[in-house]
Amino acid sequence: MGISRLKAIILFILYGFSLVSCQNKKMEEKYSWSGTISAPQEYPMEIYSGGIIANGFTYGFDAIWGTQNTGWGNEGGTMSVETQQMEIPHRLEFTWYSLVERKFFTGKWDLDQENISRLFKEGFIDQDTKKKTTYSNFVVGLAPKGRVVLWINGPGNQKEVGVFQAHDTIITQEKAYENAKYMLKEGFADRMLNDPSYETFKPELKARIEKEGYPSPEIYDAFREKYNWKPVVLLPEGGEWIDFGFNNYNGEQENLFGESLKENTYKKRAVPKFCGFYWQDKDKNRYAVWIDSFNEKEIFDLFQKSGKEKNIDLTIKINSDNSAATISLKSENEELPVTKAKIRLSRKIE
Incomplete structure (x- = not known):
């Protein structure tokens, strides 16, 4: 065997070790995260068992979580865990009882x-601290007919990372098991x-x-439909727009300020709720x-009328003393007024 060929083989072997090392390092990246439950206000869910599973760690759920219906996409409570740094989870398992449907649902998903x-690596800038941070919580959404959505969230931000069917x-x-027998009692x-x-x-x-x-139950599918829109705020002359936070019907949340507000562009987003x-x-x-x-029927009708193919401006126009606002959806050659939204405007903030 020639020396040059031997060198090539050695380099190949070293590269292989390096690649495996990098892959292992990638899989071993750890973050601090916890978990919680979300369920629609109208469809309370009783937690039976479940887990968000990572290598060497499971964030578990059982009957101690009780009835959950904080609202779709909204966090329930959280429980502290001893482990401070965990790998990214690779599996979700869940079993629950839907009180309205009188059914248990179960499933396991990768x-x-x-x-x-x-997403954890990219993170985002926290508006309060002005420092880069990342997501710290997994939210398991339980909806009628066995629909499951998984979100991750951190200050001012929430993103959908999984949709499943139980x-x-x-x-x-x-x-x-003993602590869950109460769910099976008559009535x-x-x-x-x-x-x-x-209550x-x-x-x-x-x-x-x-x-x-x-x-x-089908509305939880409709909530996930997306349109190409961005927020636009029209202010009196000399006014300056500081930030813009919003929650969408699909449970996602964004917070625009600083550079992200300057770069405000059209994105595929679900219909805004707040x-x-x-x-x-x-x-x-x-x-x-x-x-x-927003009025749910009105805002969905207006977005559907504007269409998924067009760029849409969610436009909010403010008068000089912040005592009145008008809202509309603007797209090419069309402006549709939003008339049924509930709006609050502050006085001058001292």
């Missing part, structure tokens, strides 16, 4: 580790849904359900504007 790892299952009193779901002493529903939500019925921002006038007086909620 996670897109590569995408989640990329299947219904049967769990009996005999099969259930449990009826008590949780109808007995005011349990599962706020009075106004209960009244709406009694009047209109439960939302169609938004708010600060601005200052030419004399440096500061004001706030909050669109606490």
Whole structure:
């Protein structure tokens, strides 16, 4: 064997070791993260068991989490864990009881580790600290008919990283573990849904359900439809736009400020559910504007009418003393007024 060929083989072997080392290092990257539950307000879910699973660590869920219905995309509680740094999880397992549907659902799913790892690495700038940070929480969304969505979140930011389908299952009193047997008691779901002493529903939500019925389970698919839009704020002469935070119906959340506000561009986003921002006038007086909620039917109809093929400006125009705002969707050759949103405007912020 010639010397040059021997060198080539040695280099190949060294490269192989280097590649394996890099891959192992990549998989061993660790972050501090925890987990929580999200379920629609109208569809409370009772947690039976589950886990967000990484190499050497499982963030577990069981009946101690109880009934969850904080609102779609909204965090429930969290529980502290002893391990401070964990690898990116590779699997999600979950079993729960849907009180309205009177069914147990269960499933096991592989996670897109590569995408989640990329997002953790990219991170984002925290508006409060002005420093780069990253995501710190996984949110497991449980919706009717066994729909499951997984989000990751951090200050002012939440992104969808997985959508899954569970299947219904049967769990009996005999099969259930001790702390979960209460779910199988006769009349449990009826008590949780109808007995005011349990406070599962706020009075106004209960009244709406009694009047209109439960939302169609299919809306949690419709919530994920995306349009190419960006926010646009029109201010009085000399006014300066400071930031823009918003939550979308699909549970995602963004916070634009500084460079991200300057670079504000059209992106595929779900329909907005809430938004708010600060601005200052030419004399440096500061004001706030909050669109606490859009009318769901109106805003979806307007986005659908604008179309997925067009660039859409969610336009908010403010008058000189921050006492009135008008909202519209602007696309090429068309402007559609938004008339049913609930808007709050601040006085001058001292």
